[in-house]
Amino acid sequence: MSLRIVVCVKYVPDATGDRHFAEDLTVDRDDVDGLLSELDEYAVEQALQIKEAADDDAEITVLTVGPEDASDALRKALSMGADKGVHVEDDDLHGTDALGTSLVLAKAIEKTGYDLVVCGMASTDGTMGVLPALLAERLGVPQVTQLSEVSVEGGTVKGRRDGDTATEQLEASLPAVVSVTDQSGEARYPSFKGIMAAKKKPVESLDLDDLDIEADEVGLAGAWTKVDEAAERPARTAGTIVKDEGEGGKQLAEFLAGQKFI
């Protein structure tokens, strides 16, 4: 039987742009272009490699929860080589927090059917890095997370986790949720052929009704966390900058001594 892989991909504001909060203290998505979170490209890449290792006897579905424009993230993933997309889109999703997002993703993953869920290590906007663990808990399957190497063979997923104090080799039976780091291997660029093919690949659109989720379980109103304040960090007061003309090291030592670091 063929391996069903679901890759979770997030549509995020470009980190190199000037990101802001909107008046309701959610991310302002209008003032900066969005894109597929770069860290999710690694997830798509690993899914593609797992499929290739399975002699292509696998199907990759890319899944996103996000506004209309989030379909851009799906297209990018499809152009890299994923087979089909699922887009959960609903006005009531605006302002959903991590618990809510994990609920929606889990229901969509169950509806799609899966043997393996692949996520990025963290999004580049919220950067929580908890969604994969939340999904494993909700789906009741093993979490094999923060992997710098991953492989699947005969119903078992194996991976290497470079933790804070040790490197661990992990193993779990499918179905499972994995997340991969940016150490897992560079993501491929979509080819022209891939970009053309992506246009014809199916993308299923789902709303909260389709997933039996009530509007008050998600969105700003359903969030279990509340942002009360978001203040732009004041610009740093301009520091002292000197040009090294032979005395740079000494001048710097002087500064550090003045600050009591030496």
Next chain:
Amino acid sequence: MAEVLVYVDHVDGAVRKPTLELLTLARRIGEPVAVHLGPGADTAAATLAEHGAVKVLTADAPEFADYLVAPKVDALQAAYEAVSPAAVLLPSSTEGKEIGARLAVRIGSGIITDAVDLEAGDEGPVATQSVFAASYTTKSRITTGTPVITVKPNSAAPEAAPAAGTVEQLAVTVAETSKGTKVVSRTPRESTGRPDLTEAAIVVSGGRGVNGAENFPVIEALADSLGAAVGASRAAVDAGWYPHTNQVGQTGKSVSPQLYIAAGISGAIQHRAGMQTSKTIVAINKDAEAPIFDLVDYGVVGDLFEVVPALTDEVKARKG
């Protein structure tokens, strides 16, 4: 007074500094009850008591080491049920965040990650986060359930506040479903003898400008003269000049030391995401236009191979 669970990060009973910071923050919102899983609780208890833990709940089981994360969630949940705390605090490590997340689902609570400060508020604890690569500071709280909050290292100065620290055994049953992810092997990281990157008061980082693994000793020598940890940019790590465990930035370690020195690092947004909350920032770069200079308190435009060794000599001379 309400009790606050504090998840203890330790290596065989040696409590890591972020946990002492958590205890300090926990005292602002209630009475800290420490949860120590794995070996070494007796050693840890003294340190935990000294920093305000009224109680130390402990459990040890082979499952904590043999399987990933989930058995520890079972244990923390048992502690939660025993205590009914006002909040649960964990360190913002990979594991701390994952344990907190799964507990939040189980107890029906919201979660806030990567807090950099914590205060008592009228409607529960208020967490400060530094987001979008530290370009925004937010204040948030949890509106449903028992607040689960993970806190970044260096968010508070640990304060001594002696308390009883009575050690109590926690009864834990590890569920079959928590044994899904086997830890087949574990290779502890070799110690370099330098301070831990995330906990260090001073960090000296090198980037592409260091131009080769063979030149990193220039960075290390400065770090050693200051008693600092060594960091690296992703460009230096990707080139194989320094281990990934030393990478500072969005996909590396996030550091918030008293002093951060960047040598030969341009200051890309992903690097800034991991160091922008440092108290004092210093850069050495030969390009006066490098974006890192926008952040600095003090910058030297110059060749790091001239400036860094001169600085190292000067530090050594001054320290005598």
